Amino acid sequence: MSLFSSACGSKAWRPAIETADKRDTAIALVVLAATVYNAILAVVNAHVTPLGFTGAAATEMLILLAALVIIVNRGLFEKDLAPLFLLVVTLVFSVYVSVINRAPVIDFSRNMLIVFCFAALGSRAGLRTVKFVFLAAASLVLLVLLMEMFFVNQYGDFFFPALYFENTRGLERSGYFDTKLFENALGFEGRFSFGLINHRSSSIFLEQVSLANFAGVLMIALVSLWGHFTRAQRAFCLLTIVLILLTNDSRTMLIFAFICIAGYFVFPSLPKMFTLLYLPIILFLGFIVYLVNPDAAGDDIPGRVVLTMSKLSEMDLLTLLGFSAEKASTLADSGYVYVIVIGTVFSLILFWLFVCLFPAGNTTEQRRFGHAFAVFIFMNMMIGGTAVFSIKIAGLLWMLAGAMRHLPAPRRAAAPLRPLTHSQHFRGA
Numbered sequence: 001m002s003l004f005s006s007a008c009g010s011k012a013w014r015p016a017i018e019t020a021d022k023r024d025t026a027i028a029l030v031v032l033a034a035t036v037y038n039a040i041l042a043v044v045n046a047h048v049t050p051l052g053f054t055g056a057a058a059t060e061m062l063i064l065l066a067a068l069v070i071i072v073n074r075g076l077f078e079k080d081l082a083p084l085f086l087l088v089v090t091l092v093f094s095v096y097v098s099v100i101n102r103a104p105v106i107d108f109s110r111n112m113l114i115v116f117c118f119a120a121l122g123s124r125a126g127l128r129t130v131k132f133v134f135l136a137a138a139s140l141v142l143l144v145l146l147m148e149m150f151f152v153n154q155y156g157d158f159f160f161p162a163l164y165f166e167n168t169r170g171l172e173r174s175g176y177f178d179t180k181l182f183e184n185a186l187g188f189e190g191r192f193s194f195g196l197i198n199h200r201s202s203s204i205f206l207e208q209v210s211l212a213n214f215a216g217v218l219m220i221a222l223v224s225l226w227g228h229f230t231r232a233q234r235a236f237c238l239l240t241i242v243l244i245l246l247t248n249d250s251r252t253m254l255i256f257a258f259i260c261i262a263g264y265f266v267f268p269s270l271p272k273m274f275t276l277l278y279l280p281i282i283l284f285l286g287f288i289v290y291l292v293n294p295d296a297a298g299d300d301i302p303g304r305v306v307l308t309m310s311k312l313s314e315m316d317l318l319t320l321l322g323f324s325a326e327k328a329s330t331l332a333d334s335g336y337v338y339v340i341v342i343g344t345v346f347s348l349i350l351f352w353l354f355v356c357l358f359p360a361g362n363t364t365e366q367r368r369f370g371h372a373f374a375v376f377i378f379m380n381m382m383i384g385g386t387a388v389f390s391i392k393i394a395g396l397l398w399m400l401a402g403a404m405r406h407l408p409a410p411r412r413a414a415a416p417l418r419p420l421t422h423s424q425h426f427r428g429a
Contacts, residue, residue: 024129027121027399030066031133034118034395035214036140037063039159039204045167046160056168060391067117070124079123079406083116086354093343097322105325108343111389112351118395119358122402127228130403134221135233137396138240141214145203145243149196156180161206182207194246201247205392209384212250213393215241216376219253219260221400224369226264251301252383260372267371272361275374279352282378283312283336304383308334320345335381335388352378360405369404373397 037059045051076084090112097105122130148155161182165171173183185200185208200208222229222237229237245254289302290309296302311334318324322344331338339348355377359370376397380388388394 022126022128023132024125026070027125028129028133028136030063030070030121031118031395031399032136033066034060034063034391035137036204038164038206038392039144041168042159042161042164042206045164046158050167051164053168053170063391063395064113064117067121071117071120074124077123080116080120082354082358083119083402086350087112087116089350090343090347093322093347097325097343100323101325103325105328105342107328108339108347111394114389114391114394115354115398118398119402119405122399122404123406125399125403127225127403127407130221130400131225131228131233133396133399134218135236137214138218138237141203141205141211142236142240142243145201145211145240145247148201148203149247152181152197152199159206161185161202164206184208194249196247200249201244203244208248208250209387210390210392211244212248212253213380213384213387213390214396215244215248215250216253216256216380217393217397217400219257220369220372220376220397223260223264223267223372224365224400224404227365252379256376256379259375263372263375264368267368268364270367270371272359272367272370273356275356275359275370276352278356278371278374279378282382286382301383304333308336308382311337315340331386333384335384335386338386339381358405359401360407363407365407366404369400373401 038056041051041056041059071080087109090109094106094109125133144155147158156179160180162173162180165182166173171183179186179199181199182202185202201211202208203211203214205211205214218237218241222234222241226234241257244250245257286305286309289296289305290313293302294306294310296306311331315337319327320340322341325342328338328342331341336348339351355374356370359373360366361370377388388397
């Protein structure tokens with residue numbers, strides 16, 4: 001029996017809307033595992049046995065396998081077609097790029113597998129599950145963040161982030177800093193700081209970029225589901241966000257926080273299709289920065305923007321068509337260029353359309369989510385590089401995207417979801 005026919009059988013999944021008052025433990029555990037697995041592996045690496053890249057990669061694949069098992073066991077449905085189409089087309093592009101470069105290039109396919117798995121999990125998760133996952137993740141982040149703030153030596157001894165990234169990512173310690181923290185979290189000369197701690201906080205993520213992006217994803221959840229959280233839950237999430245912003249010194253997420261505050265009131269008035277303009281607007285603003293200050297460099301917003309725009313301006317036709325995949329390892333801080341290099345310019349176009357069109361725009365909450373979601377991703381790809389694709393953040397983000405897509409309008413009965421049939425499958429092909 002095929003996967004599609006099994007989806008039509010007796011085990012057909014009940015829509016998340018019907019089970020919104022029930023917590024889906026399996027989905028919650030998989031998403032939380034994706035968020036915290038690095039911290040768990042770091043403890044093992046520091047106190048049990050040294051780990052390597054293989055151990056970290058295998059753990060991530062086990063998490064994705066668990067997600068796929070849940071999806072397959074509950075059946076594929078029409079609502080899964082969009083992320084499944086994204087994954088299949090990306091795989092085709094990856095095969096093409098691998099062939100012309102005579103080496104396997106699978107990074108972007110792996111990233112889109114994360115998108116498919118967690119968007120599909122989100123579409124199967126009720127509102128109670130989504131809230132539980134975010135509140136549990138925020139609790140863990142805040143608890144470890146407080147430990148990092150007030151007991152930094154114990155934090156370093158317990159997690160030993162520097163050793164973990166050295167063993168699993170090959171990021172050797174320079175020996176210049178007498179600390180067990182991840183070296184990039186120690187900050188850079190001239191970078192602004194609120195001065196609450198003497199380094200950039202990392203919490204359970206062990207590095208500063210993912211913690212900053214976690215704050216951004218938590219902002220999106222609050223903007224989208226504000227009315228579904230209690231006052232105490234809102235206050236707790238806001239406290240977590242503020243404490244991250246004050247200790248992480250992230251300029252991007254500080255800007256995004258003000259966008260979310262304004263967007264809570266503005267986004268409901270904007271049509272869904274307006275999200276298609278965010279990528280070109282951000283690229284245009286980047287071009288203006290590049291023209292005004294073409295020599296900007298370093299770890300600040302102008303420097304990051306100019307880096308991305310200069311690399312985009314240097315791209316020739318062959319690079320746009322995927323013939324320069326060997327450059328990918330040097331493009332971690334240039335998300336747009338990274339996607340083009342490992343997947344061709346068509347992968348970037350496909351991802352842009354998917355980010356803008358996948359979220360529903362039928363309700364006020366869905367429009368808030370769709371706009372905040374698109375701004376977060378396209379801002380990150382300009383000045384935050386490839387971090388937005390990390391499973392630690394992408395798991396939470398795409399679970400929320402899948403859940404918000406099927407969130408019903410208030411006081412309106414939801415139409416039942418239909419399994420994907422054989423005939424529908426072949427017509428779609």
